[in-house]
Amino acid sequence: MxxxxxxxxxxxxxxxxxxxxxxxxxxxxxxxxxxxxxxxxxxxxxxxxxxxxxxxxxxxxxxxxxxxxxxxxxxxxxxxxxxxxxxxxxxxxxxxxxxxxxxxxxxxxxxxxxxxxxxxxxxxxxxxxxxxxxxxxxxxxxxxxxxxxxxxxxxxxxxxxxxxxxxxxxxxxxxxxxxxxxxxxxxxxxxxxxxxxxxxxxxxxxxxxxxxxxxxxxxxxxxxxxxxxxxxxxxxxxxxxxxxGQFAAEELGMAGLTALFGRCIGCHACGRACPVCYCSSCHFEAAENEFDPSTLETELTNRGALRLPTGTLYYQIGRLFHVSISCVGCGMCSDVCPVDIPVASLFAKLAGSVQGMFGYVSGRDAEEKIPTSTFEMEELEEIGA
Amino acid sequence: MADDGAARQLDKEILSPKPGIQSPAEGGGDFQPRIVGFLCNWCSYAGADLAGVTRLKMPPSMVAIRVMCSSRVDPLFVLKAFLAGADGVLVAGCHPGDCHYQTGNYYTRRRFALTLKVLEELGLEANRVRLSWVSASEGGRFAEVVTEFTETIRKAGPNPAKTEVFL
Structure with a gap:
């Protein structure tokens, strides 16, 4: 349970x-x-x-x-x-x-x-x-x-x-x-x-x-x-x-997420404050993550407009992929958000689901391995068709 | 193309508009899905090659990106393709137990479970993302996977991220 x-x-x-x-x-x-x-x-x-x-x-x-x-x-x-x-x-x-x-x-x-x-x-x-x-x-x-x-x-x-x-x-x-x-x-x-x-x-x-x-x-x-x-x-x-409640899957989706993070100014303060977002050279701040001219052109041709700073949704969802397994729900991210996006609540909710999938509670025990850094040979057989 | 360049290749070549392949949403005719496939060098990429050499029939919907192991696929690669408008993202590697590096694909499997969970929880269409095991000798299976997945995506329609303006 x-x-x-x-x-x-x-x-x-x-x-x-x-x-x-x-x-x-x-x-x-x-x-x-x-x-x-x-x-x-x-x-x-x-x-x-x-x-x-x-x-x-x-x-x-x-x-x-x-x-x-x-x-x-x-x-x-x-x-x-x-x-x-x-x-x-x-x-x-x-x-x-x-x-x-x-x-x-x-x-x-x-x-x-x-x-x-x-x-x-x-x-x-x-x-x-x-x-x-x-x-x-x-x-x-x-x-x-x-x-x-x-x-x-x-x-x-x-x-x-x-x-x-x-x-x-x-x-x-x-x-x-x-x-x-x-x-x-x-x-x-x-x-x-x-x-x-x-x-x-x-x-x-x-x-x-x-x-x-x-x-x-x-x-x-x-x-x-x-x-x-x-x-x-x-x-x-x-x-x-x-x-x-506001983060039910049916409330989010592409439209809900762009609305939720529509205020994001891309300051990355949430990631800096996050204890488990630990990379010293961050992918989201690297030059490789900047739009080069050809990407820019592609985006403009496809969408007819470009939101700046770019990649804010990519950053937020990307961070969910990277840290939800270790998120301890401390709430630092929301506390430092200058535009009051309820980041911590969304992260805590997803952390619950993601960690729950592996019966894991982040940081409960220093000896326990993070689920993504280990595996069982016989498991998750429904994944991979 | 096994490095971070993979993501870059996505931007530059794969998702740029190409004449002749347009979704109905873009005013084109029949919807032809665009799928980005991350294929492991040792199994699935060779399997894809075999499918080609054997001249097996499959839809021309997938663009292959070769990675040295399916466990090289950071969920960010999947996300980047997804947000850039790929209608589907396929990650394919050696069958469990057959990894060239012994255990890489076991990690892939856990990471992929996590990826699916996050997408589901966010109300994004997890059915646009698929993990498949295809060995180097399974040209037929590779063609099947691509055909099946293309059909799934065709039914799902174009990726809404494609037309979301202020992403």
Missing amino acids: HNARGTTHEAYCVEREALSMKQFQVPRPPDDALRDMLASLMDKGKVGGVFALAQTGENSYSYALITDKKLLDHIVPTLPLMPANAGKMVSRLTMLEPVKTPIAVIMRPCELRALFELVKLEQARLDNLLFISYTCGGVLEMKTAKDGLQLKLEEYWKQVKTGGVSEDMRDSCRVCENFVPTGADITLTLVGNDNGKQTTVQVNSEKGEEFLAGLSYELTEAGPELEALDSMRKKRAEQKPDVF
Whole structure:
């Protein structure tokens, strides 16, 4: 059984197992709890740096790798903003060689999944990284950073506590059912908790336990808050008709697609922001993709007009072919689109179908192969006549 | 013609208007489908050659582009031909198990399944795209595939992408 995001029942169970029974509570809000924990880890020399979302100025937020403990008060790891997909940022740090000293990396589940996809694509390495993630309530659009963020945060955290969906969230977050991190060493269970006062920290791996050993926390055996997770999963599934409805196959077709992408200005920002669109020399930006005089003439003779910039639909559908198998539904593409094309929703919908075809959920497991980079001898016999 | 030049060849020669072959939509007479065929060097291209040498009868609807392996066909090649107005796109390679490079066509098969899925989900006509296995000794089969596919396309009519102005 696959649902529209391609989450199989098996994957659902993997998620449940990802949440361990070992946890401890800290009587501080999540960001403070993390700062304390990371400061202790740095003090003890267990990590040499911290990679997290940081406030870099008024209304300014970006990811940062921090190695000076004094700068840790800049980090805002659970603030619901995503200026870039952290998976892509970590790929940039580790592509050429693995980091040498252990670094604590705090990222959202979809960012972790993007990183795992990039590892499979040989664009990143996981050595010496300690992964801290949390059950994710989604993120707000990046432009919120300069526009009433504080007001919207109140409503946001209220929804996280009850396992609800906030109106201001990215569309891709509203329909995301993969909000429990898989593959993290330490998980904060934000969903279902009152995050104003206390934080529940789960230890998911031996590595996580090793890092936390010696810190003054007492592990207890307790189950995760499943009720709120179920509520959130259900509420998000309910959002799907609203977000995906406009992309029914019968609504699209050649006419629907030219209408949908009719505003596309060909800036390629969606591809640049996309964590799994990783080629360093992009076909769509290469000289070979420019129309030469004879192509130009052919096009004009055939159609009587030419839309400029050329090849925008070719780019969009082409990108769907290339990345739908690895798309993690993070929503970066829609967030950066200057003309508000709902790219992420279309991509997430197709990613669900394409990945579902292979029983695959992108980034669920760093060891799993991307379906298009492997095969079974006996399969798909209906394809190829 | 096995490199990125394949896409370029499409633009330059294959899809440029040729006198005598016009679709009804273009005001011509009977609709003669134009099919772009990506043929693997080791099996299907040789199969096509054999069909020709054997003088088998088949419609003159397909333009062949030779690729070293069917797995060289990026879905972008299919898309480019499709958007440029090819009425059909054929990808043909060695039968599963017979790939010159051992396993290339298994990857092709998965990638093609993905290609079909994306086209279907986008409401584009997936029946204009076909993957076939034709070995070097199957001249007859090659002629059959081309004849059959041409008929399918003839029934489907001209590719609407051909007349979509602001693509």
